[in-house]
């Protein structure tokens with residue numbers, strides 16, 4: 001699918017409730033885990049069923065709160081239909097932006113939509129002076145495969161609160177500035193280390 005087949009646009013606070021239109025269902029036969037200080041694909045059957053409405057409501061409320069504190073929500077539209085969504089919180093810490101949500105509807109995957117959404121919010125994060133992007137990635141092959149493809153790397157420099165909330169996730173970071181390695185926020189040994 002060419003870029004012309006979907007349109008990206010910023011979503012307002014009052015539109016955030018539309019995220020429940022996205023079909024997040026998925027299943028797989030392997031997941032990523034930390035093994036001996038590295039992430040590895042490990043065989044494991046899993047399935048993500050349609051998300052209950054109450055879960056969507058909770059997510060939408062958290063995104064709205066974060067939007068109020070400084071963030072960017074972008075939707076991918078096929079005509080009037082919302083088929084992808086990304087939300088970036090500008091300040092996880094002073095120089096670190098958090099990729100808080102990224103979903104593409106099942107039937108629209110592998111067409112470059114997540115790539116386009118991600119690049120749009122990372123440009124904005126750079127503009128806001130962020131030096132790193134952080135994501136607590138679902139351990140699925142699709143999520144980790146996607147973030148690795150986009151240059152994110154697993155880190156043991158975990159944000160404690162996010163890690164405690166999602167210990168099974170693969171926490172990843174991406175340097176956003178050309179001089180990212182020199183910022184003191186991107187020690188190489190942390191990107192290659194172990195959570196223990």
Ligand SMILES: CC(C)(COP(=O)(O)OP(=O)(O)OC[C@H]1O[C@@H](n2cnc3c(N)ncnc32)[C@H](O)[C@@H]1OP(=O)(O)O)[C@@H](O)C(=O)NCCC(=O)NCCS
Nearest residue numbers: 103104109110111112113114115137138142143145146149
């Ligand atoms: C992860 C997700 C957002 C990717 O969206 P997408 O629009 O399909 O991604 P793109 O088409 O931009 O993919 C870009 C690259 O990422 C990698 N990738 C994407 N899906 C992948 C998969 N299922 N397995 C392995 N690599 C994958 C590939 O390298 C792909 O390039 P290619 O298609 O040329 O091989 C989507 O699968 C999704 O919404 N999954 C369910 C929700 C989710 O897990 N969100 C992330 C939560 S942290």
